[in-house]
Amino acid sequence: MKHGELIIRHTDSENVAEEVKYSDYLAALASPGADTAIQLFEEGDYEVHLDYAITDYDGWDSTTYYQTSFKFKIRNANCMVYIFDSKSGTELNNGDVTENGFRIDAAKSSYPKLQVKKEILNNTENGLVEDTRFNGVASDGETFTDEGIYTIKAFNRYDDKLEPAVKTIYVGSNNILTAYTKNLNSSKHYEISELNALVDKGYTITDDGDIIEPVVETTTADITTSSPEATSDAANSTTASVKKNESKSVLLIVGGGIGVVALGGIIATVLRKKKNDE
Structure with a gap:
């Protein structure tokens, strides 16, 4: 030694x-x-x-x-578990969607207890139902490709006080389930029934899970407008009316003048006749 x-x-x-x-x-x-x-x-x-x-x-x-x-x-104290796309190898985060399936990687940690639960869409109940065939212990490196929403949990078997690491992945292309999964971590979490109700109201859910509000057609009060010709005619009519009134005024003034002249002639005739009589 x-x-x-x-x-x-x-x-x-x-x-x-x-x-x-x-x-x-x-x-x-x-x-x-x-x-x-x-x-x-x-x-x-x-x-x-x-x-x-x-x-x-x-x-x-x-x-x-x-x-x-x-x-x-x-031991791995935080029970970290990584999820990778089974084809591209891209790491998937909690709430991600893939059509290819995924592979579990426990980062060479064999001691955490891995549990996988699969849920599928239940059209009759307008929600999710658990697939009991996929609710059990999983192993490091295991791959899942069947369509469904998977909840992967990693428990620390040496410390019960630690919360398990949880990740939810959707495998498939259904737009309702895509929107449901992508909004799991958002401030507004939608249930399946709520998403179906939005679709009934005219909302559009894209293949990427984005929720688009329907376009609202606004109606405005009918406003009557005159055509240029009508406007021109109305203007001409107004001008003609003004000119007519002006003509009446002139005629009244001229008529008044004539009346004054006639009255003067009468007065002059009467005065001449009175003078002759004298």
Whole structure:
């Protein structure tokens, strides 16, 4: 063992063990340039043993063997689970839609408990119904391609107080289910019955799950407008009326003048006749 032998044994979830050994470890610790950092982050069970011996040369050789050891475990605390499109390999987030299906990736974590529930559209009840054939434990790397809404949960089996990681993925091309899935995380969550009611009211749901309001045709009060010819005729009629009134005024004035002249002539005749009589 020379100046100390460091042995690290790692056992994975399949109970497969492997060992890593560092010889002269104590001597390396005394050397400023030696790389003594050990970094192991894979999940599993670990055993660490440092074995060394000390020989005493006082009178006769006396060797004493020592061992320092400890154990620890590494687990995925947050139970992170990744979902990838089964064909394109694109990562799918919670509420995403794919027609190809998806693959579960537990990021090399074999300890979280994975549960998958599938729901399908129930036209008779205007909602979703659970497909009991797809409600159970799933495994890392498992692929799902059948149409339906899948809820994937990853539980931490070592800490019941931790909330499970949950992701919902829709596999298929139904626009109602697409809109339902895409709005799961929005401020307005639609039930299947609500989406069907919107369609009955004239709303349009696109293949991408977008909800488009119907176009409302607004009606305005009928406004009667005159044609240019009618407007022109009305203007001419008004002008003619004004001219006619003006003509009447002139005639009245002229008529008044004639009456004054006639009255003057009568007065003059009467005065002449009176003078002759005198």
